[in-house]
Amino acid sequence: MGRYILRRLMWTVVVVIIVTLITFVIFYVLPSGDPALRFAGKEPTAQVLAQVRTDLGLNHSVAVEYLLYLKRLFLGDRYGWPGLGFSYSSGAAIAPQLWQRAQITIQLVLGAAVLWMLIGIPVGVYSALRPRSRFDRASLFVGLVFISTPVFWLGLLMLWLFSSTLGWLQGTGYVAFTTDPVQWAAHMLMPWITLSLAFAAIYARIVRSNMLDTLGEDYIRTARAKGLPERRIVTRHALRASLVPIVTLLAVDIATLVGGTVIVETVFNLQGLGSWVLYGALNQDLPVTLAVTLVATVAVCLLSLVADILYAYMDPRVRPE
Amino acid sequence: MSPPLLEIDDLTVHFPSAAGPVRAVDGLSLSLERGQTLGVVGESGSGKTVTFLAAMRLLERSRPEIHGRILLDGVDVLTLPAREMREIRGPRIGMIFQDPLSALHPLLRVGDQIAETVRAHRDVGRRDAWAQSVAALAQVGIPNADERARQYPHQLSGGMRQRVMIAMALILEPDLLIADAPTTALDTTVEAQILGIIDDLRTRLGIGVVLVSHSLATVADVADTVAVMYAGRAVERGPCQAVFAHPSHPYTWGLLDTVPALGAERSRLVPIPGSPPSLIDPPPGCRFAPRCAYRFDACTRHLPELVERGGGHADACVLPVPGRGARRNRLEPPGEEAAA
Ligand SMILES: Nc1ncnc2c1ncn2[C@@H]1O[C@H](COP(=O)(O)OP(=O)(O)OP(=O)(O)O)[C@@H](O)[C@H]1O
Ligand SMILES: [Mg+2]
Numbered sequence: 001m002g003r004y005i006l007r008r009l010m011w012t013v014v015v016v017i018i019v020t021l022i023t024f025v026i027f028y029v030l031p032s033g034d035p036a037l038r039f040a041g042k043e044p045t046a047q048v049l050a051q052v053r054t055d056l057g058l059n060h061s062v063a064v065e066y067l068l069y070l071k072r073l074f075l076g077d078r079y080g081w082p083g084l085g086f087s088y089s090s091g092a093a094i095a096p097q098l099w100q101r102a103q104i105t106i107q108l109v110l111g112a113a114v115l116w117m118l119i120g121i122p123v124g125v126y127s128a129l130r131p132r133s134r135f136d137r138a139s140l141f142v143g144l145v146f147i148s149t150p151v152f153w154l155g156l157l158m159l160w161l162f163s164s165t166l167g168w169l170q171g172t173g174y175v176a177f178t179t180d181p182v183q184w185a186a187h188m189l190m191p192w193i194t195l196s197l198a199f200a201a202i203y204a205r206i207v208r209s210n211m212l213d214t215l216g217e218d219y220i221r222t223a224r225a226k227g228l229p230e231r232r233i234v235t236r237h238a239l240r241a242s243l244v245p246i247v248t249l250l251a252v253d254i255a256t257l258v259g260g261t262v263i264v265e266t267v268f269n270l271q272g273l274g275s276w277v278l279y280g281a282l283n284q285d286l287p288v289t290l291a292v293t294l295v296a297t298v299a300v301c302l303l304s305l306v307a308d309i310l311y312a313y314m315d316p317r318v319r320p321e
Numbered sequence: 322m323s324p325p326l327l328e329i330d331d332l333t334v335h336f337p338s339a340a341g342p343v344r345a346v347d348g349l350s351l352s353l354e355r356g357q358t359l360g361v362v363g364e365s366g367s368g369k370t371v372t373f374l375a376a377m378r379l380l381e382r383s384r385p386e387i388h389g390r391i392l393l394d395g396v397d398v399l400t401l402p403a404r405e406m407r408e409i410r411g412p413r414i415g416m417i418f419q420d421p422l423s424a425l426h427p428l429l430r431v432g433d434q435i436a437e438t439v440r441a442h443r444d445v446g447r448r449d450a451w452a453q454s455v456a457a458l459a460q461v462g463i464p465n466a467d468e469r470a471r472q473y474p475h476q477l478s479g480g481m482r483q484r485v486m487i488a489m490a491l492i493l494e495p496d497l498l499i500a501d502a503p504t505t506a507l508d509t510t511v512e513a514q515i516l517g518i519i520d521d522l523r524t525r526l527g528i529g530v531v532l533v534s535h536s537l538a539t540v541a542d543v544a545d546t547v548a549v550m551y552a553g554r555a556v557e558r559g560p561c562q563a564v565f566a567h568p569s570h571p572y573t574w575g576l577l578d579t580v581p582a583l584g585a586e587r588s589r590l591v592p593i594p595g596s597p598p599s600l601i602d603p604p605p606g607c608r609f610a611p612r613c614a615y616r617f618d619a620c621t622r623h624l625p626e627l628v629e630r631g632g633g634h635a636d637a638c639v640l641p642v643p644g645r646g647a648r649r650n651r652l653e654p655p656g657e658e659a660a661a
Contacts, residue, residue, distance in 0.1 A: 218423040224379055226438040226489060227411035237426055244428070315428055316473040
């Protein structure tokens with residue numbers, strides 16, 4: 001087990017190298033012009049431009065720049081380890097801001113994940129226990145509405161309804177949990193709901209179909225044949241088997257959202273990773289883009305590792321002997 | 322006289338389908354005394370599994386139309402409320418299935434699967450239930466039961482898994498064990514072991530056993546009585562000896578012809594020509610008539626009922642007795658043949 005985890009972590013390093021390389025290449029190949037020009041002021045002299053290039057670390061060829069980036073990344077730079085450099089546009093160090101924004105995004109994503117599991121699993125189970133019932137059909141319909149509603153529109157609708165019109169919830173922005181737990185929840189609730197509704201609908205459908213398959217299995221018939229109470233058959237026997245494949249899915253979805261909550265963060269004015277990567281891309285701020293890409297990549301690798309370990313924990317058949 | 326342990330009386334199980342009702346079981350009657358083994362034999366699709374799932378009331382999800390009576394100690398299980406039925410499954414009837422790998426939960430330790438059966442019906446603690454579970458595994462001949470109880474189904478061999486199923490079905494000491502083709506997925510050596518264990522436990526616990534099988538040979542050594550099923554009906558039933566010695570229904574003759582006998586020429590292995598009839602739209606008259614080499618007009622005109630021919634031996638065939646006798650001369654019970 002230990003060796004397996006070690007090997008997977010080494011692969012994570014390889015994936016990080018590949019993904020950052022691709023980001024680098026895209027940045028340089030894209031016909032967006034010379035970033036140095038943006039930061040050198042109006043009509044810069046050749047000397048100023050050269051100075052800016054040196055400051056931003058753009059005075060070498062792509063290959064050399066990339067190798068220098070890797071070297072700083074793995075060995076650290078003047079801001080510490082890992083060396084993520086500074087933002088081209090603000091000049092501030094990346095690392096502190098990255099941690100701060102990552103915290104917000106992680107709270108957003110994990111909260112939403114908890115919410116969509118809390119909605120999706122019971123709805124899916126209940127639909128499977130009464131397939132084609134009124135509840136089943138209603139949940140399918142509502143789910144389709146959530147899946148097909150654009151997230152930004154849903155977010156704006158929620159703001160209009162709960163914040164502007166009803167005044168029940170706070171509007172946009174972020175309040176740290178340590179500052180005021182109630183305000184924290186009041187600010188996070190709408191982003192959580194907005195982000196989770198479509199996922200809740202998808203998970204409900206997946207849980208429903210897994211449950212239906214499982215309920216038809218021979219071992220469920222055995223559980224009934226030995227006179228177990230229906231509750232126990234559903235929870236311990238059927239649900240358990242139905243949730244095993246969900247683990248992998250959940251890990252992938254959470255990991256994808258680490259760099260992919262742009263819309264919700266923008267609508268609710270949360271200074272997380274999603275809004276930052278958008279900023280980085282729009283402003284040719286390579287270190288920002290790279291930093292978020294890096295976190296997202298590591299998240300995908302680590303979470304899929306966690307999912308595999310959990311999978312083995314839940315299903316003895318894939319456990320290494 | 323006390324009622325039989327299990328009595329199935331004119332049972333009908335029809336599944337709804339787009340093309341009309343599927344008559345999986347159609348007027349079946351059987352009975353089994355305490356302490357005895359009833360062998361139920363028939364081709365695939367003859368309604369064996371459906372019959373006993375109906376007795377366990379495990380068909381309800383398919384919404385079949387069920388008529389007739391299934392009496393356990395004189396009580397009709399078909400009319401019991403669901404809660405009382407749950408108290409029958411496990412404590413009164415234990416059931417084991419054809420494929421023990423798919424019948425056991427893949428994610429739960431076998432010891433836990435047995436222990437939870439105990440805890441669902443008796444007020445015992447976790448440790449106590451586990452100890453009982455280990456003891457039950459030892460009782461069905463599993464070595465190192467302690468260790469095996471902690472394993473998962475995929476870590477056991479086919480024979481071991483079926484032993485686990487038997488231990489699980491009998492842990493609550495039911496009066497009746499229904500073994501639905503328990504050895505189909507096993508090789509012949511293991512088959513003999515499993516049948517031996519079941520028969521052993523029957524004598525030791527005094528339970529009634531229903532042993533379902535495709536072949537008469539499987540049930541020959543252990544059954545006290547035999548019922549031969551065809552297309553949802555019993556076509557012959559009686560004491561095991563009598564059915565083997567004097568099989569009286571042409572379908573039973575056919576089944577016996579498919580028994581490979583020791584020292585017999587290969588040409589004796591004659592499969593019954595043709596295939597079972599449609600259960601949605603069965604042929605008029607005797608269901609077996611279209612495949613029967615001895616049929617005549619009367620066979621297709623009316624559906625024969627089981628008729629007692631003496632000694633508890635009954636058949637559902639309109640064939641005149643001389644024809645039956647002529648055929649009988651060609652047949653000897655497989656046991657005697659092997660000895661010859
Ligand atoms: N839930 C169901 N819905 C519709 N038809 C069914 C259902 N269950 C069984 N049948 C049909 O009932 C008939 C009898 O099936 P059953 O499983 O009892 O046969 P069997 O004698 O046990 O056969 P085998 O030896 O293959 O196990 C089959 O034709 C089958 O297709
Ligand atoms: Mg069957």
